[in-house]
Amino acid sequence: MKKLKLIRFNHMEDQTHGLLFWDHHNEMRFLCFTLEDEHRKEKIMHHTRIPEGIYRLQLRKHGGHHRDYLERYGREWHKGMIQVMDVPQFHDILIHCGNTHEHTSGCILVGDSLSPRFLGSSRDAYAKAYPSVAAELSKGEEVVLEIVCI
Numbered sequence: 001m002k003k004l005k006l007i008r009f010n011h012m013e014d015q016t017h018g019l020l021f022w023d024h025h026n027e028m029r030f031l032c033f034t035l036e037d038e039h040r041k042e043k044i045m046h047h048t049r050i051p052e053g054i055y056r057l058q059l060r061k062h063g064g065h066h067r068d069y070l071e072r073y074g075r076e077w078h079k080g081m082i083q084v085m086d087v088p089q090f091h092d093i094l095i096h097c098g099n100t101h102e103h104t105s106g107c108i109l110v111g112d113s114l115s116p117r118f119l120g121s122s123r124d125a126y127a128k129a130y131p132s133v134a135a136e137l138s139k140g141e142e143v144v145l146e147i148v149c150i
Helices: 064-073 122-138
Strands: 002-011 016-024 027-036 053-060 081-084 093-097 108-111 113-115 118-120 143-149
Touching (some): 002 027, 016 108, 016 122, 027 113, 027 118, 053 122, 081 122, 108 118
Parallel strands (some): 002 143, 093 108
Antiparallel strands (some): 027 108, 053 081, 053 143, 081 093
């Protein structure tokens, strides 16, 4: 089993910052920074990050993000959106590009730089993080996302 590991380290009033790693046989390779919505005791749709835990990933081949990314990256490269599965009380959680907490809608955004209110070079980070995960999922391998808070 392959694993992405998201370590959340900065919990702000309206957003959460994290570090995303590709964990291959307990060798962690840094991929990018992440930005998510904030933690809430009671879920508010499109404004709450998903809980800590381990979630199965799959490729989603429908929806607006999928169409946009096919156009942006091409069919040879883009195999489907990375979707986080089986999150209690959540659905359609994706890992995708974006720059501020307004772009998350409960999803996980990726970027190469991070300031208190802005996730930068999101498309570059996505282009680095996506291929390894998509290749494994396309081969039928199990890939999970482990989320922890520090």
